[in-house]
Amino acid sequence: MKKRIFASILLSSIILTTVAAPSIAVADTYDQKISQKDQEISNLVDQQASTQSQIDTLEGQVDTINAKRTKAIAEQNVLAEESKQLKQEIADLEVRIEKRTETMKNQARDVQVNGQDTSFVDAVLNADSLSDAVSRVQAVNTFIKANNSLIEQQKKDKEAVKAKELENSEKIETYQKYQVQLDNQKKDLEVKQAELSVLKTNLAIQQATKEDEKQALVKQKAEAEAEQQRILKEQAAEAAAKQAAEQEVKAAEARQQNAQANANTTTSAANTVVTESSSTTTSSSSASNNASNSTNTSTPSNTNNNNTNTNTNTNTNTNTNTNPVIDTSNTYPVGQCTWFVKNRASWVGNRWGNANQWPSSARANGFRVDNSPEVGSVVVFLNGAQFSNSYYGHVGYVISVANGVITIEEGNYAGLSYNVRQITTEGTVFIHQN
Missing domain, CATH: 3.90.1720.10 (endopeptidase domain like (from Nostoc punctiforme))
Structure with a gap:
């Protein structure tokens, strides 16, 4: 019996150990995977912080480019205004040159029409007197100086026009360079903005992917644990069934032993009653014979002996019936x-x-x-x-x-x-x- 109990306890221990081990192993596996995903998410968060720092730097560079662009636009406006003024000055010079040219043409035409000679020799020879000659020479000289002045002014104005044209060309070239610089800066700005968008999008996608993978693992873990709980219940039920079977065997053995003990007790009691009855009968017969041989015994004496025997049998039966009897009555459905x-x-x-x-x-x-x-x-x-x-x-x-x-x-x-x-x-x- 002790060996059977020990074997049952050992069997239950083995079953429980077998049931618990897979549960721990599976839980550890999913916990490790979830921990790995947490580490990956943590790394992404760190990368996101580093990328955000780079984004902040890029945004600072973008602000600088915007400031330069604003300044370039302002310089462009100044150049446009200066170019406009230069064009107006060139137009004014061209008008003055045109007027001087027209004046010189008129003077030459007047000399030809009036027949006036503008040379010094002709002025002296045609003079009426010395004073007239001097006057003529002075007039010719004044005319020549005026023409020379006009010619000199014409020359200076033309040089000024050329200088203004050169200055205008240089400023136009500078404006074009600024325009190219603005275009390049605009392209750089667009590239930087595209890089920022790509970085932000990649970070968002990676983080969302890792979060989804983690949630999937958590769900798989829950499903695995639920499945293992089901297996645990089934194995526990099997273990309990084995234990119940052993208990039933023990109970059957106990009932058999009790039944055997009760049977032995009943047989012993019956033998005792028979022995006592035989002994009493023998004693009564002996007493009767002795009484018959020695003394005449009346019927009441025999009756009294019979009563005594009867009482003895009754008491013996009563004592025998006090032995415990198992009540097997049970009206409930078996099992x-x-x-x-x-x-x-x-x-x-x-x-x-x-x-x-x-x-x-x-x-x-x-x-x-x-x-x-x-x-x-x-x-x-x-x-x-x-x-x-x-x-x-x-x-x-x-x-x-x-x-x-x-x-x-x-x-x-x-x-x-x-x-x-x-x-x-x-x-x-x-x-x-x-």
């Missing part, structure tokens, strides 16, 4: 939880109905029903409480109550004919023998 508890607690009444009807039946029969668990009391699980049947309920037998932990024996639980487990008081009442 059900109610049948199991009735066999475990013989004081439970028959025909109390389904498990959920036991509290009212027990009260009607004078038993105490409350919410306080005690060793030897019957626990009743109301409909659906702690995995009980939602229609019939369930009952069990309390075998220990220690530090708030209630341990019960029960039958027909999870398909097992015998089961031991720990419960709470949730959804339960307790029936007490007294």
Whole structure:
């Protein structure tokens, strides 16, 4: 018997170890994967912070480019205004040159029409007197100087026009260079903005991808744990079935031993009664014979002896009937939880109905029903409480109550004919023998 119990305990330990190991291994595997994803997400966050720093630098460069562009636009406006003024000055010079040219043409035309000679020789020869000659020479000189002045001014104005044209060309060239610079700066700005957009988009995509992968792992972990819980329940049920089978074997052996002991006791008692009856009969016969030989004994004496024998037999039978007799009456369906508890607690009444009807039946029969668990009391699980049947309920037998932990024996639980487990008081009442 001890070897069988030890083997059962060892088997249960092996089963529990086998059940627990895969659960721990799978949980560790998913935890490692989730931890790896957290590390990857953390690295992405660090990269995002570094990239954001680069983005801030690029934005500063963009601001600088915008400032230069603004300045270039302002210089462009100044050049445009100066170019406009230069064009106006050139136009004014051209007008003045045109006027001087027209004046010189008019003077030449006037000399030809009036027949005036503008040379010094002709002026002297044609003079009427010396004073007239001097006057003529002075007039010619004045005319020549005026023409020379006009020619000199014409020359200077033409040089000024050329200088203005050169200056205008140079400023136009400078304006064109500024325009090229503005175009290049604009292209740089567009490139920088495109890089910023790509960086931000890549970071957002990578972070979203890693978050999705993490959520997928979390979901897979939950599904794996749920599956393992199911496997754990199945394996626990198998272990409990094996334990119940062993308990049933033990109970059968105990019942067989009790039946054998009772049979032996009954046989011994019957033998005792027969021996005593034979002894009494022999003594009575001997007494009668002696009485007949020595003294005439009256009938009442014989009757009295018979009464004595009768009383002796009656007392002996009464003592024999006081031996314990097992009550095998159980009106509940064999194999059900109610049948199991009735066999475990013989004081439970028959025909109390389904498990959920036991509290009212027990009260009607004078038993105490409350919410306080005690060793030897019957626990009743109301409909659906702690995995009980939602229609019939369930009952069990309390075998220990220690530090708030209630341990019960029960039958027909999870398909097992015998089961031991720990419960709470949730959804339960307790029936007490007294």
